[in-house]
Amino acid sequence: METEHHPLAYPFEPGAGLTLHPRYAELRERPLTRVRMPYGDDAWLATRYADVKTVLSDPRFSLAATGGRDYPRVEPVAGPHGGLMSLDPPEHTRLRSVLAKEFAARRIEGLRPRARELAGETLDRIVASGPAADLVEDFAVPFPSELNCELLGLPREYAGFWKWVEDLQSGIRETGDAEEGIARFTSRLGEVVARRREQPGDALLDVLLRACDADGRITESELYAVVGDLLIAGFAPVCGQIAVSLHHVLTRPRALERLRAHPEDVPAAAGELLRHVQLIEFTVPRYAVEDVTLGGVRVRAGEPVLAAPAAANRDPAAFPDPDALALDRAGAASLAFGHGPHHCLGAHLARLELEVALEAVAHRLPGLRLAVPERSLRWKTGGIVNGLRALPVIFDAAAAGRATSRTAAEGTAAAAPDRVGSAAQPRCPSAT
Template sequence: MAHDASTLPPPDTGRQEGLTPTMHTRGEPLAYPFERGAGLDVPPVYAKLRDQPMARVRMAYGEDAWLATRYADVKTVLSDARFTRAGAVGRDQPRMEPMVRDYGGLISHDPPEHTRLRGLMAREFSARRIERLRVRAHEVAGELLDGIVASGPTVDLFERFATPLPTTLNCELLGVPIEYSRFWAWAEGEASGIAADADPGELAAEFFSQVAALVELRRGQPGDDVLSSLVRARDEDGRITEDELRVLVADLLLAGFATIAGQIAASFYHLMIRPAELSRLRERPELIPQAAEELLRYVHLDDFIAPRYATEDVELGGVLVRAGDPVLVSPAAANRDPAVFPDAEDLVLGRTGAPHLGFGHGAHFCLGAHLARLELQVALETALRRLPGLRLAVPENELRWKTGGIVGSLADLPVTFDRPTGVTGDA
């Protein structure tokens, strides 16, 4: 039976791990996002919330929202046409900062408008197109590891490998000169809270000024890349407006980089604190694609997906979501749902079964999912082969984590390794 928010029955008010009696007050929204555990562990409160009717939450700014934590509920919100992103326009959206950053990109639209815009880039990010980059990805990884091996045996794997690998590949795919990779550093700083003291309006104006300059660069020097393809769609085919062109370029520049760099670093961290699993992958590299998917399920650095708004009354998660109510989803919670993933709190590198929701679901499924998978797989394949005895160079409790924003990550990843195996790049 569904409950209206006003009649939502109170859960057990006894103290439980991750939940306090204060948080159980009838009708009082929970402060969100929840505090993470050590090493960006998924907040334990999610395990409690999955066993209760869907809760209301309150972010630092914006209106209160429902929070979906069960796998089935998250999939419904992300794929059911009764939950819309376009409904967020003009609303006081739940967020972590005063300014509403809604620039009208892909995330702001629903089909069919979203389908039209996404279709301009879908072919470039298809599984077949991205797979052609694997050889180049191995070349880039090999060159980076040449430098690491030559300068080792102690190195910051985040700075020297996890960051430059996706930076280089993304720049080449998009047609972005490498110096423009500072856009991703800016995005990472914004997402992790590092730039919290900066004026968001000034940052946005500066960013879009650089986007316009990049569009003009590709307009004058077109190539076989994603940005040039978008410029042609504007100038030759008239399929998009100039404003749409710049917003799509902004989407590409901001989406994914900080997350995949953090994902690569965090994946190595989780393997290094499980040396038996790391050795298993080194001895059986054919398991790496499957292991990468499990790492993508288990490691969740970004747990905020823009709210969806109900277009009609919907029964979901044991409550009645009224038309116009915003709903947030937690992929991190969904990916630890024991109803879907046996031993969900454990990292099981040989796991099979339901797909994780780390890349979302439905129409807004991550455009760069295939690229992120390839980059993580290649990072694991090459580093495990080239860096024998890979291990943390400091005690685990001395690692530094960025926890100030929506996207968390390691601040750095000091590692050490044993004898070098050569100085030539991997092909």
């Protein structure tokens, strides 16, 4: 374990299938622990459910204070400082308020029919080329990516943005040169922004443009920063969550059969998979703006704290038998989407996409199973977002071919009624 002069090396390498490192369980039984990231300042690590909630919601822990500091991180160089994930209220509240109505639960729920349609189209392509597929490249990436492009008002070619983000992050880790990649992104996005200014619509990008050009609520640089936040947060984590959740369901055959037979259980299953699946182990660091007692230690003003929601979601003080995947679990809300002012703006959308993915795959691909031994699956680790590199599967092509190409909405609407109630259809135009 660590000593006063030798903090623990962090992050901890996950086990097979992203199994949470056992050291987290040890640390939950001890006072707050010091850790050393590959780069930047040493930090305190919060692992208990109550402590993580405090770090994420208490204004004495500041995100904005990371600006200009050598903050703890996994990349050699600090990323650009801007956007929602680098601000505290009231500036954070001002930026977030521009899009808060667009991501409200009732409005996002109105997207469900379109999401089911896109999921169905994606699975139709898989069935047409079956009986084998990679559920990462063929489904978990294109389905939410295309939906998010429509919402933002980006050309469909941006559905491949997740790969660009991965390449950029890899380049930063290997060479420390982020400026060129960021410049390319800004240039490409600038072309889209210019076209939308000439031909405005009703997508999220247009909402941001009106807030910038007509209302003066945000600056041009803030517009680019927020769009970058939405792209990065809306692509890699969601794609990864869908893929790893499908892996967990496929490696528990009774779970898949349960979702097929009882699609009304999908929402509870999605919530439990969000708690159980560990893609993001730690958050952006917060710096204490005054001395704070947390987890039995005194965090001094100016010291950074990393919160570990992955560990908090396995805290037995909040979740009975926390290491078990219980698809009907009830009780405390997980911290999968964070907590407090920075609770994920797109949480309702991400959860809807996971629910639609689970019900669509269960409905459309009979006989679905892994095409390789589970031990041969390849995993991405060592970054901010972990996940599966590929999820090769096979299915009963004859049975799938006999099924109609109707969407999961038609197959499950009677069993899974709208839980939110009628709502105005959100803007989801075809991208231009």
